[in-house]
Amino acid sequence: MESANQIDGKSELLRKLIHLSSAAFPVFYLFTSRNLNIVILSVALTILVAIDVLRYYSKNFRNFYFRMLRHILRTFEQNDHQVIFTGATYLMFSFLMMVVIFPKPIAISSLFVLVFCDSIAALIGRNFGQSKIGSKTIEGSIAFFFTGIIVILLAPKLTAQFMEYFSAVSALLITTIVELLPLKLDDNITIPFTFAIIYYLTFKIFTG
Numbered sequence: 547m548e549s550a551n552q553i554d555g556k557s558e559l560l561r562k563l564i565h566l567s568s569a570a571f572p573v574f575y576l577f578t579s580r581n582l583n584i585v586i587l588s589v590a591l592t593i594l595v596a597i598d599v600l601r602y603y604s605k606n607f608r609n610f611y612f613r614m615l616r617h618i619l620r621t622f623e624q625n626d627h628q629v630i631f632t633g634a635t636y637l638m639f640s641f642l643m644m645v646v647i648f649p650k651p652i653a654i655s656s657l658f659v660l661v662f663c664d665s666i667a668a669l670i671g672r673n674f675g676q677s678k679i680g681s682k683t684i685e686g687s688i689a690f691f692f693t694g695i696i697v698i699l700l701a702p703k704l705t706a707q708f709m710e711y712f713s714a715v716s717a718l719l720i721t722t723i724v725e726l727l728p729l730k731l732d733d734n735i736t737i738p739f740t741f742a743i744i745y746y747l748t749f750k751i752f753t754g
Contacts, residue, residue: 562665562668562669565637565661565664565665566661566662566665568637568641568661569657569658569661569662571583571587571641571657572641572653572654572657572658572661574586575645575650575653575654575657576654576702580645580650583645584642584645584646587638587641587642587645588642590638591635591638591639591642594632594634594635594638595631595635597611598630598631598632598635599630602630633732633733633734636732636734636735637660637734639734639735640657640660640734640735640737640738640739641657643738643739644656644657644738644742647742648742648746649704649746650702651701651702651703651704652704652742652745652746652749653742654701654702655697655698655701655702655714655741655742655745656737656738656739656741656742656745657738658697658701659694659697659718659721659737659738659741660734660737660738660741662693662694662696662697663689663690663691663693663694663697663721663737664690664725664733664734664737666689666690666693667686667687667689667690667693667725668686669689670685670686670688670689671683671685671686671687671689672686679726680728681728682725682726682728687722687725687726690722690725691718691719691722694718694721694722695715695718698711698714698715698718704749705753707753709749709752709753710749710753712748712752713744713745713748713749713752714745714749716744716745716748717740717741717742717743717744717745717748718741720740720741720744721737721740721741721744724736724740725737725740
């Protein structure tokens with residue numbers, strides 16, 4: 547969603563388009579095996595961690611990295627020694643954990659919520675948001691929720707029973723509220739984990 551470390555409108559759009567392109571991972575998972583995706587995501591995460599560590603500890607690599615990507619980095623990501631890991635690394639970590647921990651339909655739904663809801667909320671909040679709560683906007687949160695409803699309707703299901711839809715919408719509502727809170731954790735962590743955990747637990751409770 548909207549960030550306290552905003553960048554200019556053109557760069558924000560580019561950043562979110564890159565974020566949206568990561569939907570290729572859950573789409574790929576739709577048609578392939580869990581084990582294959584674990585391997586691919588593990589390799590991708592290892593590469594991103596290596597890049598972040600190099601950026602953090604190597605001045606020459608950091609200069610090259612910033613020269614190439616500074617225009618799409620948040621303010622805190624541009625600070626030489628404020629953070630080791632960028633949003634992209636947290637995103638890939640969440641992708642991998644969703645595949646490892648949760649059933650395939652819940653993992654895919656969680657990843658689509660992360661990719662689409664967060665991106666749409668950020669763009670709506672930045673361009674149309676008027677009612678702010680901290681660094682977030684009510685308009686962005688509304689966009690987050692209704693984008694999530696579309697995701698829930700279209701994403702694969704465990705059973706496609708009414709209680710599963712109820713569980714997914716309940717998880718989405720709680721995720722929307724959590725996302726609005728001024729938490730210090732990265733959105734790429736809080737969004738999929740909150741949604742997946744609530745979805746899974748409420749579904750298990752309601753269906754026995």
